[in-house]
Amino acid sequence: MIDVAVEAETVEPAPVLPNQPAWELVRLRHRALTPDAPGEASAGPVWTFVLEGVVELATVTERYVLDAGDAVLLDAFTPHRLSTAAGARVATADLRLVVPPFPVPSPLLVRDFAGRHYGVAELVRSCPLGGECRPSAFASSYGGLIGASMLASWQEDKPWDNRPGDPAVVTVLAALVAEPGAEWTVEWMAGLVHLSRSALNDRFRRALGRSPVQALxxxxxxxxxxxxADVDRPIEQIAHAVGYGxxxxxxxxxxxxxxxxxKSWRTLSDAG
Structure with missing residues (x-):
């Protein structure tokens, strides 16, 4: 794989509201794929937008052919690989949906993203500029624009998948966000909304597609x-601040x- 752009700088994400999707984006770059140099298996969430050519996306169970203008979002738990038969260029970003308030499929494939969201697609095409892409000019909304566009198309294509937020789940999520470093247990979470441990687990899985422990x-x-993002804050202090012993x-x-x-994440984020 050939990298043709440096990575984007970290931007401060918007505050997380449990019933309002929030997005994080650290890197955005353009890449060239060739038949003898396909994309490597990725760790973490990734958004891919096909700039030129035809790309095949392979997951454990499915294969998808992506044409120029298509886009796909995969979460951190979906192993995948990109390949091409005749060469292609793609834009990739480590776009992450933070604490999703409802289940989002992975992969989430949007056909003709370029046509349906022309302005966002042009922003992505124009990055990098002069060898660098620094979306700080767009503040935290840069990743939000891409993420919101992907969700909007999914909701248009499959409106029956949209589900209202479970009030008990929203209440627990709000408490977790307010005190991420507390010594949370599932019993404690369940007690906040007067449910049993099993009932809370069932409602989390129905509402979010994940357990309370995974959400925590x-x-x-x-x-x-x-x-x-605060380079002066020791890793040990951060570990305790987010609830690890x-x-x-x-x-x-x-x-x-x-x-x-x-430590490597901090270096990578600070390099932008």
Whole structure:
């Protein structure tokens, strides 16, 4: 794979509201794919927009052919690989939906993203500028524009998948976001909304497609990424601030979720 652009700088995400999707974007770059140099398997969430050519996306169970102008969003738990038979150019971003208030499919494929969201597509095409892409001019809305456009198309194509937020789940999520470093247990979460442990687990899985423990981990990782932006804050302090009893435990959890250790993530984010 040939990188033709440097990575975008980290931008501060908007405050997370449990019933309002929020997005994070750290890197955005253009890449060239060739038949003998396909894309490597990715760690972490990724958004891909086909600039030129035809690309094949392979997951564990499915294969999709993406034409120029198509876009696809995959979460951190969907192994995948990109390939091309005749060469292609793609824009990729580590776009992450923070604490999703409803289940979002992965992959989320939007055909003709370029035609349906012309302005957003042109922003992506014009980045990088002069060898660099620094979306700070768009503040935190840069990733939000892409994410909101993907969700809008999905909701247009499959309106029956849109589900109202479960008030009990929203209440628990709000508490987790407010105190990510607390010593949370599922019993404690359930007690906030007067439910049993099993009932809360069922409602989380119906509403979000994940368990309360998984949601707690996502909230803690969100807070950790924000704290890592402060280069003067020790990793050990961050580990305790987000509810981990040791730096080693925090590092293992962060690496499993992001494909890189906290220190490396901080270096990568600061390099923009």
């Amino acid at each position: 981990r996502e909230v803690r990782m969100l807070h950790a990424r924000r704290l890592l 040791s730096t080693a435990a925090f590092s293992r959890a962060f690496t499993a979720d992001h494909g890189t250790a906290p």
